[in-house]
Amino acid sequence: MRVRVPAEVLGGxxxxxxxxxxxxxxxxxxxxxxGGDVKITETLFPPMGVGxxxxxxxxxxxxxxxFSIVGTVHSHPSGNLSPSPGDFNGFYGxxxxxxxxxxxxxxxAVYDKRGERLDVExxx
Numbered sequence: 001m002r003v004r005v006p007a008e009v010l011g012g013x014x015x016x017x018x019x020x021x022x023x024x025x026x027x028x029x030x031x032x033x034x035g036g037d038v039k040i041t042e043t044l045f046p047p048m049g050v051g052x053x054x055x056x057x058x059x060x061x062x063x064x065x066x067f068s069i070v071g072t073v074h075s076h077p078s079g080n081l082s083p084s085p086g087d088f089n090g091f092y093g094x095x096x097x098x099x100x101x102x103x104x105x106x107x108x109a110v111y112d113k114r115g116e117r118l119d120v121e122x123x124x
Contacts, residue, residue, distance in 0.1 A: 003095055003110045005040040007124040013043060014103040017075035021101070026056035026074040029097065030066075038070050038095055046072075053077075057090055071095035081109035088115065 016025050026049050031040040046058035056074045063069070071093035079100040087096060095118065097110045110118045 001095075001112060002037045002119045002121060003040065003097075004037060004121045004123055007122050009040060009042060010105065010108065010122055013073055013097075013099055016043075017099050018103050020051055020075060020077075022077045023053055024051040024056035024075050024077060026051055026058060026072060028063075028069050029071045029073055029093065029095065030068045031070040032068065033070065033094065040070065040097075043073065044069075051075075055086070060090075060092060069093050071097065073097035073099065076100040079107070081107065083111055083115065088113075 013027065016027065026046060028044040028046050029040045030042045030044055031038055047062040049058040050056070069092070076098055077100065081098050081100055083096060083098060087098070091113055095110050095112060097108065100107050105122055108120055110120050112118055
């Protein structure tokens with residue numbers, strides 16, 4: 001599986017993560033699936049989403065039914081882009097993106113539900 005994301009969407013994610021640093025932030029990823037690929041088209045604030053030092057979450061039961069949500073993105077202020085067991089417990093959608101310092105294209109990792117790292121293609 002490959003994940004495609006427009007540069008302007010990734011830029012907005014990075015700005016939000018930098019603004020929240022040293023706290024974590026969390027967002028929903030909206031997009032579409034085409035074959036084995038996922039294309040992210042925009043981000044959304046989750047209802048009642050919270051982030052702090054070492055955590056970011058939202059109550060999944062508060063989400064409306066929306067099949068265009070393909071996953072989540074959250075930050076790891078430590079710069080460690082590996083998912084924690086807690087990250088997998090809160091996995092929602094098809095992919096989980098993690099961003100961290102220095103908040104550049106190289107500081108992005110995307111995982112599937114099995115914990116396999118996926119290829120990310122930044123468009124534009």
